[in-house]
Amino acid sequence: MTAEPAAAVRPRNRKQLIVEAGATVFSERGYHAASMEEIAAGVGITAAALYRHFPNKYALFAECANVTADRLVAALDDVPPDAALADLLAAVTRVTVAHRAAGGVYRWEARYLDRADRRLLKGKFARVVGRVADAVRREHPLPGEHLRAVAALGAIGSITMHHNSIGRRRVEDLLRASALSVAATDPTAAVADVGLVELPARPVPRTRRSEILAAAIPLFERDGFAVVTNGMIAEAVGLVPSGLYRYFPGKADILAAACLQAADLLTQAVEHNLRGVTDPLAALTATYVAYSFEHSALNSVANAEVVGLPAGLRRPLVAAQREHIAVWEEHLREARPDLDTRQARVLVHAGFGVVVEAGRHLRWQDTPEHRAAVAALFMGALDL
Structure with a gap:
């Protein structure tokens, strides 16, 4: 048996x-x-x-x-x-x-x-x-202890937002030091060049395609990417739903195009604001913070949704981000020759994490004081 x-x-x-x-x-x-x-x-x-x-x-x-x-x-x-x-x-x-x-x-x-x-x-x-x-x-009895705590936690949490390979002990030491530096930073301290940066003006929607981009992002941010339909976007620009397909295959393509447009604006701003400055990291920081406040709705949607885009749409966005980080890496390693390439990237992302969490804490209320505070905390994350 x-x-x-x-x-x-x-x-x-x-x-x-x-x-x-x-x-x-x-x-x-x-x-x-x-x-x-x-x-x-x-x-x-x-x-x-x-x-x-x-x-x-x-x-x-x-x-x-x-x-x-x-x-x-x-x-x-x-x-x-x-x-x-x-x-x-x-x-x-x-x-x-x-x-x-x-x-x-x-x-x-x-x-x-x-x-x-x-x-x-x-x-x-x-x-x-x-x-x-x-x-x-x-x-550290300085102003804004809750803002500094949130920003310090944002520096640590940034490790979940990228795939840079680095040893566990090394990254723990690096993130802890970055977070400690953020916590000890006075958010009311002025950052050099913070008031001097310029961002390119947003393109005026002159074509149907640009109107669609301008209308879609607020809908994505308000209702959620999954909830918004092509019909809702079409209605916002006065098209019948089928008319949208003459310009974009679908809403994923709209999001990708909007992100690429914003990335191009950031690239232009970085190139402009780095000309002739004595402190390139301060200028980079101020530019990135200004960009983040200016495009808070798009960044909010992108942080949540870009990871789920098809690989073909996501690839150009990843390439644009890597090019941007390469600029940071170059200037950070000049200021801190003790860092290798991987460590510099981790710290740059830590700064990005500070901006995300501090900006959320401030409800992205765009004031000179808020921009200056977030810029100071970003510089703190770089532990300069």
């Missing part, structure tokens, strides 16, 4: 494995491009087995976002109440770097979660920021 094959043993931590795989796929592909089938394959199970743990993609995404926040809360709870700021930031850095591949979920939680889940998650992150802000206030 032939024995029956032994039944496969279900791992006790299968739900945890699903969450880990889900967070990674969401981070790499974006919420809408990710599929439950792809996540299930990453765990080695069928989609049907995955649905026994999570009823739909939203439920899994919400769990991934909560796990991200819970890890940070738990890491800080393990640090004594009177611990030094360096110890708090070291704990946050260890967790963030260890789960770097899954950290992109945080960038999109506010866009995709419903109001109740967003409120729950906001409370968890507020605990993290509050704990760091208390230590910042205690050790």
Whole structure:
């Protein structure tokens, strides 16, 4: 008599494995491009087995976002109440770097979660920021301790926004030092050349194609990329839905074209504002901050949605970003010859992370004071 094959043993931590795989796929592909089938394959199970743990993609995404926040809360709870700021930031850095591949979920939680889940998650992150802000206030009694705490955490969280390869210990040390420098930076300190930068004027929509670009981004930012339809964009510019296809194959092409247009404006601004300056890093910083405030709606949409664009549309955007970072890298290594190429890139991205989180904290209210504060914190992230 032939024995029956032994039944496969279900791992006790299968739900945890699903969450880990889900967070990674969401981070790499974006919420809408990710599929439950792809996540299930990453765990080695069928989609049907995955649905026994999570009823739909939203439920899994919400769990991934909560796990991200819970890890940070738990890491800080393990640090004594009177611990030094360096110890708090070291704990946050260890967790963030260890789960770097899954950290992109945080960038999109506010866009995709419903109001109740967003409120729950906001409370968890507020605990993290509050704990760091208390230590910042205690050790560096300067203005804006909450802004500095948010910006320091943004420097650390930036590691989830790029794929630069660097050793774990090296990147932890680099990010912790950057965050400490941000926390100790006076946001009211003036940055050289911050008031002198110029941005090219936004193109006046003179063609139907440019009208479509100008109309689509506010819709994407307000309603969400997935919700906005080609018909809604067409209506905003006075076209019938089918008329849109004469200019763009679909809304993904519209987003990609808008991002490329903005990247070109940034390139022009950098070339102009670097001419004849004595402090190129200050000029670069002021330019990037001005660009971020000027194009906050587009950047918000791009940070959440570009990762999910088809490779052919995403490739030119990635190339434009790399060219921009190469300029930063050149000038940063001139100012800090102790840095190698990988370290310089990590610090540049840390500065970008500062701008994203500090800008959000300031609700992207575009004032000279806000631009100056964010620029000062960006320079702090470079640890000059």
